[in-house]
């Protein structure tokens with residue numbers, strides 16, 4: 001990783017100022033500094049990893065509930081502040097959704113939620129979205145596409 005950021009909580013103000021001067025919105029900076037969905041999930045239903053052209057890597061974990069809605073999502077990110085902010089925002093947009101709904105997530109959706117990122121950081125959003133889409137495709141490939149509506153079996157019982 002050529003541009004991994006080291007987070008120093010003692011210099012939060014300095015980091016905020018530096019990112020703000022570079023073109024990050026306050027919201028994007030908050031996602032970067034608070035990292036609400038960074039980490040992993042025990043016994044996930046899917047784990048997938050993707051490395052972008054820049055060399056940054058994301059690993060995603062997700063767990064579905066009994067009706068196949070996304071119950072929990074976590075990212076591990078070896079990458080820049082833009083990558084971290086985009087991954088965290090992506091989670092807020094797909095939590096509680098079905099896989100079909102989550103698959104439709106676009107870069108624009110994430111950008112809208114982040115409000116602003118420097119132009120040269122737009123591809124970080126792409127990496128977060130593509131990592132999620134890869135995980136969903138791999139999950140469906142391995143498990144088939146389950147119907148999210150419970151079948152009514154009462155008629156045959």
Ligand code: FES
Pocket residue numbers: 003052054055056079080081082083121123124127
């Ligand atoms: Fe690679 Fe941001 S520079 S994801």
